[in-house]
Amino acid sequence: MSWIDDKAHAGLELIRQVKAMQMYPHFRPFESGGIYTTIEGKPIVNFSSNDYLGLTTHPKVKEASKRAVDRFSCGMSSSRVQATTTAHVELEERLANWYGYEKCLLFTTGYQAMVGSIQALSDRDTTLVLDNLSHACILDGTFLAAGTPMRGAGIRYFNHNSARSLERCLRTNERKNALVLIEGIYSLDGDRAPLPEFVEVCEKYNAVLLCDDAHGTGTLGRRGTGIVEETGMGGRVPLVVSTFSKTFGGIGGILLGADEVVDFVKHSARAFTFSATLPVPVVAAASVILDMLEEEGEALVQELHDKASYMRRCLIELGFDLGRSDTHIMPVMCRDQRKALFMHVALLECGVMMVPITYPGVKEGEERLRCNVTRGHSREDMDKALELLDSYGRAFYVQSGEDLGPMEASV
Ligand SMILES: Cc1ncc(COP(=O)(O)O)c(C=O)c1O
Numbered sequence: 001m002s003w004i005d006d007k008a009h010a011g012l013e014l015i016r017q018v019k020a021m022q023m024y025p026h027f028r029p030f031e032s033g034g035i036y037t038t039i040e041g042k043p044i045v046n047f048s049s050n051d052y053l054g055l056t057t058h059p060k061v062k063e064a065s066k067r068a069v070d071r072f073s074c075g076m077s078s079s080r081v082q083a084t085t086t087a088h089v090e091l092e093e094r095l096a097n098w099y100g101y102e103k104c105l106l107f108t109t110g111y112q113a114m115v116g117s118i119q120a121l122s123d124r125d126t127t128l129v130l131d132n133l134s135h136a137c138i139l140d141g142t143f144l145a146a147g148t149p150m151r152g153a154g155i156r157y158f159n160h161n162s163a164r165s166l167e168r169c170l171r172t173n174e175r176k177n178a179l180v181l182i183e184g185i186y187s188l189d190g191d192r193a194p195l196p197e198f199v200e201v202c203e204k205y206n207a208v209l210l211c212d213d214a215h216g217t218g219t220l221g222r223r224g225t226g227i228v229e230e231t232g233m234g235g236r237v238p239l240v241v242s243t244f245s246k247t248f249g250g251i252g253g254i255l256l257g258a259d260e261v262v263d264f265v266k267h268s269a270r271a272f273t274f275s276a277t278l279p280v281p282v283v284a285a286a287s288v289i290l291d292m293l294e295e296e297g298e299a300l301v302q303e304l305h306d307k308a309s310y311m312r313r314c315l316i317e318l319g320f321d322l323g324r325s326d327t328h329i330m331p332v333m334c335r336d337q338r339k340a341l342f343m344h345v346a347l348l349e350c351g352v353m354m355v356p357i358t359y360p361g362v363k364e365g366e367e368r369l370r371c372n373v374t375r376g377h378s379r380e381d382m383d384k385a386l387e388l389l390d391s392y393g394r395a396f397y398v399q400s401g402e403d404l405g406p407m408e409a410s411v
Contacts, residue, residue, distance in 0.1 A: 023341040025356050033057055035376050044348065045381045047371050048355040052328065053218050053300050054376025055289050056249030064288040065281040072280035080106075083277040091287050098290060099225050100234055101256035105266050108278045110214050110243025113253025115141040116269030117210065117241060118179070121261075122153040125176040129169045129207065131183070131193075133160045138181045138212060160186075163197035170205035178207035184216030184227035188357055188370075190322070190329030192220075195231045203236070210239040217254075218247025219328055224293055224301040248289050250282040304328055304375040311373045311382050318390050319399035323368065331357070331368040332389060338404055339396045340367040346392040352385045 018024045030037040034057040035046040055061060068087070076083035088106055096104040107113035118141030122128055128142045145153040154175050159165035170178055180202050182193045195211070202209040213226040221229025224247070228237050239261070244252035255262060266272060292300065308328035315322060321333040332354065334340040340356035347354055347369075354369035362368065373382070393399050 050246035064284040068281040068284035076277040087283045102259040103262040105255040107253030110253040111137040112271035116271030120265045120269040127154040127175045130181040132157045184213035190325030214243045217242045224297040248286045308373045328373045
């Protein structure tokens with residue numbers, strides 16, 4: 001046994017405990033795609049999916065992918081540098097146009113788009129200024145940039161969604177440049193960034209703002225292009241990163257910005273140049289979803305909002321705490337690890353999946369169920385989920401916030 005075996009064994013202690021209680025919630029294999037699937041033959045409705053407009057399983061999307069397989073196969077066996085296709089170039093042009101930016105660059109994942117962009121744009125003259133609840137891709141890009149020999153960027157954190165706290169960081173910044181990193185909607189809390197306030201502060205201190213709008217694409221703004229559209233900040237947010245792994249129903253990262261800036265990232269982001277090309281069947285699927293957004297985006301977004309409003313109203317009437325959420329992402333706060341795990345198992349037994357988010361994903365005392373409403377959910381799906389949440393929530397004292405008591409009494 002070497003030290004890696006010891007490390008692995010010690011590091012898996014909590015996982016072993018949860019598995020022993022038969023409450024381990026992750027990596028359950030789905031037997032088909034979409035929000036309606038089965039696990040071990042049992043039908044479930046998934047409320048932890050990010051397929052916000054429910055377009056992933058649309059027949060036209062599948063057909064386009066199948067045609068692309070015939071023409072391009074599943075992979076291009078190389079990176080974009082030597083394996084770019086007409087499909088990539090066309091989609092980049094269309095996305096830039098739809099979002100309202102000069103240029104778009106497609107990465108293989110959203111994670112890579114963020115890590116690669118931060119790494120490419122920062123050096124020892126740069127301070128990376130980030131929200132203290134940033135997604136892992138922002139943190140990892142920042143740590144990479146700060147730790148790169150000879151380039152080491154500086155790091156400052158500001159309080160979540162606080163323009164005043166951001167201003168303090170920028171006012172006292174000792175390096176020449178600042179790159180401010182925020183998210184349009186925070187994926188675990190479902191709250192929105194106060195974008196106009198951030199834009200103003202960044203403009204005042206000549207800092208560059210990069211907004212990760214992974215969860216705003218397809219959900220915010222009249223046409224669904226995201227938080228920049230929703231807040232009327234078009235032309236004032238220099239860089240946006242988004243993803244195909246939510247509304248666009250596949251996988252892939254998007255960088256949007258000015259022509260030369262994006263071209264510079266294209267030639268210097270290692271996460272772009274040293275990783276394989278986004279497969280064309282995925283590009284084809286995203287391209288069909290973009291057709292739909294262009295043609296009927298307003299109606300699709302409105303339908304999502306109507307469903308989200310219904311679910312929010314009912315959850316609040318039932319006494320649930322939704323934390324900071326003001327979007328279709330509505331964490332059902334349990335504020336206790338066991339409550340979140342029990343609720344997850346109980347709901348899943350009845351065919352409703354809401355994945356528990358526990359420490360270290362969130363702080364202790366902020367444990368919750370991930371509840372995302374999508375346009376694909378029916379009123380019946382939501383009513384069933386609400387009924388189950390209500391009865392199990394009472395059983396496990398979720399709405400009342402009371403303690404569960406000793407372990408033995410609860411199991
Ligand atoms: C805010 C945010 N940014 C980036 C990503 C990464 O996107 P992708 O799944 O395309 O790697 C995610 C996905 O979890 C996300 O929630």
